[in-house]
Ligand SMILES: CC(=O)N[C@H]1[C@@H](OP(=O)(O)OP(=O)(O)OC[C@H]2O[C@@H](n3ccc(=O)[nH]c3=O)[C@H](O)[C@@H]2O)O[C@H](CO)[C@@H](O)[C@@H]1O
């Protein structure tokens with residue numbers, strides 16, 4: 529028996545939807561609580577599988593966790609249990625999610641050693657961790673990878689600040705190196721640093737804890753090491769990937785939807801990228817209002833060539849929303865080339881959309897051309913399996929727009945990133961229920 533969603537699509541939805549706190553920010557911020565023995569209070573934590581798993585790992589490390597209310601927790605890492613990190617349980621638990629890799633930086637900085645099994649997360653192509661370890665080694669750590677056990681070890685008597693040129697602007701890699709560098713001796717400069725809003729949030733929180741980081745929001749971070757960090761409070765941003773998903777959902781289902789409290793200033797190119805597909809959306813205060821639209825027409829580039837949407841490190845378009853753009857393009861008027869540059873296996877879910885009647889040519893593992901149906905022929909409901917978190921949500925949106933019944937299996941993949949998604953969708957009129965099959 530496993531969980532599935534049964535969806536009867538083709539219904540217009542309407543109403544307000546509030547995005548959850550950001551998953552990928554939560555994973556960074558939760559790891560940072562290990563950097564101090566003081567209390568850190570964090571709110572707007574999404575109640576989702578990956579985040580809850582990381583909170584459990586913190587508890588197993590003997591971090592004291594108090595729940596103050598929904599999404600509001602206090603953490604106190606004053607008596608960390610290092611034995612757990614070396615245990616068989618951690619080898620199993622740590623491997624379950626990608627975000628757990630970010631306990632390495634804080635552990636190394638505060639305790640001089642850190643261990644980690646090869647982390648989990650989406651199977652969306654190779655997901656190497658070289659950037660993380662190269663950064664730690666530059667700061668003075670000794671690194672060993674046990675290939676047989678797939679286990680990483682780091683040790684350092686002391687970390688010393690340095691100029692580090694990252695070979696790629698890795699998000700979790702930058703977060704990890706920043707968290708190690710805040711307690712290193714002297715000045716660290718990280719160039720080609722990732723600078724997405726969640727990383728900015730992490731750096732701001734670390735500064736409130738007593739760290740000295742400048743250049744936040746740019747690709748050159750300068751960190752003057754300090755001896756000790758203290759407690760603070762932090763509130764998570766709304767999840768930009770959810771926000772983009774709800775814009776896509778509104779367009780595909782011709783629905784009038786208001787997405788509440790989106791923190792517009794942190795959305796970068798996301799709203800305009802949806803506008804390029806012809807989707808009308810309006811900033812109203814800090815909400816996004818999307819009117820019901822029967823059709824949306826893809827813009828071309830100025831020279832008349834076909835619109836390409838591709839991912840890039842921030843402030844480029846996040847790869848986590850490309851599957852949503854792809855699904856939305858299936859009902860646009862016009863054609864779009866989707867170019868997934870970062871990940872190698874994130875576009876294979878298009879065969880499910882093709883089964884549903886979408887017109888897509890998968891050019892190679894990185895590129896797909898979508899020829900929009902202009903809402904003239906609806907997609908057809910079908911049975912499918914969710915391959916990864918974002919493709920899963922894209923398929924869910926496809927199913928909500930499709931004629932007839934769809935069943936999506938392997939919804940653990942969706943649950944790991946979206947809080948109570950079925951209930952929140954029902955609240956705006958969707959016909960979706962959880963079943964066991
Ligand atoms: C827990 C978490 O926060 N996960 C996010 C994080 O993963 P994560 O931090 O693991 O991803 P990275 O930023 O390290 O890199 C993602 C992929 O892009 C490639 N790459 C990266 C930078 C670059 O300049 N060029 C390049 O090709 C990498 O080789 C890798 O295959 O960032 C990814 C990229 O935004 C997101 O998809 C993930 O949702």
Ligand SMILES: C=C(OP(=O)(O)O)C(=O)O
Pocket residue numbers: 551552578625626627648649650848917918945
């Ligand atoms: C790929 C993602 O998650 P993770 O890095 O946790 O696998 C994602 O959030 O889209």
